Amino acid sequence: MNKNGPIIIIEDDADDQEILEEVFRKLAYPNEIIFFFDGQKALDFLNREDVVPFLILSDINMPKLDGFALRDKLKTDAELSIKCIPYLFFSTALSQQAVIQAYSASVQGFFVKQSTMAELEKTISVIMEYWKRCAAPNNF
Template structure:
């Protein structure tokens, strides 16, 4: 079942990766977490025919290839777009320009990182639970 597939997390900051590892460990989801500190490696990974992640959680501000550029690449490459993977941004930025840009890229969520661990954990839980419950409904509406 898709809800137990890998969760891809693209985050260049080591401290933020550790926080996300801790959050997912605390939440107890059975999904394997696949971390990328270099966003340029994600496209090649996703091109593999055996790779079908549950969701992608991506930072926006990263060196080499930012989150917006990565999402745009996925949307413009048919083999990647056809995998139909929910794409969620996590970022410290919550400015109107970033949110508008994210929405233009047809994302399925935008979470602000925070200093409040309990609140950040709650946001991640809500996100994963939403997709676990609605992934099949979302897909069937897209194909209708």
């Protein structure tokens, strides 16, 4: 895990991207924030050898390659899995089935998009602080 690497946010809603950009700017984490509108473009970016992101925040329902399909590709690709990139769902698509499917796919977290800025900031802060303190196999 590259704690100084970029944060990849895969979100097909431009308004949600704008809100998340504002939250990250306010929280002032030094990581670059890179947005993608679909999972396929994110996968193409992640396949670059020079890219080792800090974490991925992914919506579930997206065009071309949804969050579950993207997670599966990252988990089963040896080159990508060795990068140890935490993969978290950040979605409004909350259901018991979605959460079960997410954890069955070894997703490291399932977070619901909050409806207020204060709650959204708190959630992003908790996510960032947790992963900043975590150790990963490639930290040694």
